[in-house]
Amino acid sequence: MGEMEQMKKEAEALKTQIEAARKAVHDTDMASAASGVAPAPRVQLKTRRNLKGHLAKIYAMHWSTDNRLMVSASQDGKLLIWDSHSGNKVNAVPLKSSWVMTCAYAPSGNLVASGGLDNMCTVYNLKTPVIKTVKELDAHTGYLSCARFLSDTEVLTASGDTTCALWDLETGKQKTVFLNHVGDCMCLSLSPDMNSFVSGACDSLAKLWDIRDGQCKQTFLGHTSDINAISFYPGGNAIITGSDDCTCKMYDLRADQELITYQDAALNSGVTSLALSMSGRLIFAGYDDFNCNIWDSLKGEKVGVLSGHDNRVSCTGVPPDGMCVCTGSWDSFLKIWN
Amino acid sequence: MDELDETQLKNHVDSLKQQLQFNREKTSVAIPELTKWIEEKINEDPFLNPDVLKDNPWVESSKCVII
Numbered sequence: 001m002g003e004m005e006q007m008k009k010e011a012e013a014l015k016t017q018i019e020a021a022r023k024a025v026h027d028t029d030m031a032s033a034a035s036g037v038a039p040a041p042r043v044q045l046k047t048r049r050n051l052k053g054h055l056a057k058i059y060a061m062h063w064s065t066d067n068r069l070m071v072s073a074s075q076d077g078k079l080l081i082w083d084s085h086s087g088n089k090v091n092a093v094p095l096k097s098s099w100v101m102t103c104a105y106a107p108s109g110n111l112v113a114s115g116g117l118d119n120m121c122t123v124y125n126l127k128t129p130v131i132k133t134v135k136e137l138d139a140h141t142g143y144l145s146c147a148r149f150l151s152d153t154e155v156l157t158a159s160g161d162t163t164c165a166l167w168d169l170e171t172g173k174q175k176t177v178f179l180n181h182v183g184d185c186m187c188l189s190l191s192p193d194m195n196s197f198v199s200g201a202c203d204s205l206a207k208l209w210d211i212r213d214g215q216c217k218q219t220f221l222g223h224t225s226d227i228n229a230i231s232f233y234p235g236g237n238a239i240i241t242g243s244d245d246c247t248c249k250m251y252d253l254r255a256d257q258e259l260i261t262y263q264d265a266a267l268n269s270g271v272t273s274l275a276l277s278m279s280g281r282l283i284f285a286g287y288d289d290f291n292c293n294i295w296d297s298l299k300g301e302k303v304g305v306l307s308g309h310d311n312r313v314s315c316t317g318v319p320p321d322g323m324c325v326c327t328g329s330w331d332s333f334l335k336i337w338n
Numbered sequence: 339m340d341e342l343d344e345t346q347l348k349n350h351v352d353s354l355k356q357q358l359q360f361n362r363e364k365t366s367v368a369i370p371e372l373t374k375w376i377e378e379k380i381n382e383d384p385f386l387n388p389d390v391l392k393d394n395p396w397v398e399s400s401k402c403v404i405i
Contacts, residue, residue: 004344017358018358027364033365033369045385216353238372257362336396338394
């Protein structure tokens with residue numbers, strides 16, 4: 001048997017062993033363990049702000065840590081910084097490439113980043129008298145699907161070239177490359193303690209990575225199509241994923257397995273984005289069918305829906321203080337709800 | 339896996355060996371801890387505790403006055 005064949009067999013055998021190890025610790029399921037928990041009430045939210053300003057599809061948005069400012073990215077070639085309270089635009093950043101797929105706000109509030117089909121992550125300084133490009137992070141060989149700041153000196157990216165990378169903003173170079181996915185990486189989420197992150201990809205897998213040693217620690221199976229959205233639970237012990245297979249799933253990191261699937265026979269649109277309420281009890285998931293559905297994360301039931309967009313909901317975000325949820329859409333509007 | 343070359347496949351196998359070693363917790367322990375964490379935070383969650391949303395930055399707190 002050739003070496004390659006040998007290794008493929010070994011890989012399959014290891015995967016089978018991993019599944020067996022997961023079954024061995026599966027001594028109860030979510031339905032039983034959460035049976036004593038009262039169901040979440042029906043959630044009915046009002047649109048508090050309708051943010052108009054973009055001239056084309058909105059692809060991404062990200063809250064600032066101040067719970068007030070947010071950045072949005074549109075294929076009209078602009079990043080807009082909004083004061084969500086007043087609804088005013090604070091800044092507009094013209095992009096070199098209008099094919100933007102992601103944007104991010106640094107925790108400090110000093111920097112924002114964007115990236116997309118240009119394969120680059122561009123970082124801008126908002127605090128200089130005129131907004132300046134600080135760095136162009138150029139090494140990915142595929143589109144940039146997601147970027148997140150760890151600090152003003154480190155950025156994590158996910159790319160269509162199947163890798164994720166940790167960049168040093170001072171040198172503009174990749175410090176660590178995270179290799180293990182076999183499909184385009186579509187999304188990433190940082191752990192609350194900043195020591196690890198999870199990524200979702202077109203290989204239907206979610207992976208947990210150690211930021212410092214670059215290793216893939218755990219792989220989560222179950223989805224049957226691209227994972228477009230992923231988020232860490234606020235407590236750090238679980239993750240939620242959203243996929244083109246029209247479902248969201250919760251995976252427990254310590255038990256290393258899927259606990260619950262959020263699905264509905266009537267729902268046959270892919271999940272594009274998701275965000276969690278501050279306790280993690282509610283999942284706000286954006287779908288291709290123009291809605292954002294609200295799920296009770298412990299009971300697996302739909303408890304509300306946000307309708308109002310005239311096109312696909314492409315991004316959702318809850319600020320750190322949990323006071324509202326923002327949805328962004330291909331209809332070019334952002335809405336703030338609570 | 340068919341797209342991987344020999345080095346990538348070897349790394350893949352090594353990674354799977356590492357992942358197999360992970361010390362898995364029983365779901366009967368992990369799930370209750372997860373639900374406990376959430377339940378403790380529910381009081382602070384503006385979507386689940388209306389009191390927290392009393393000071394809603396997106397709602398006018400005073401009525402309009404006709405002058």
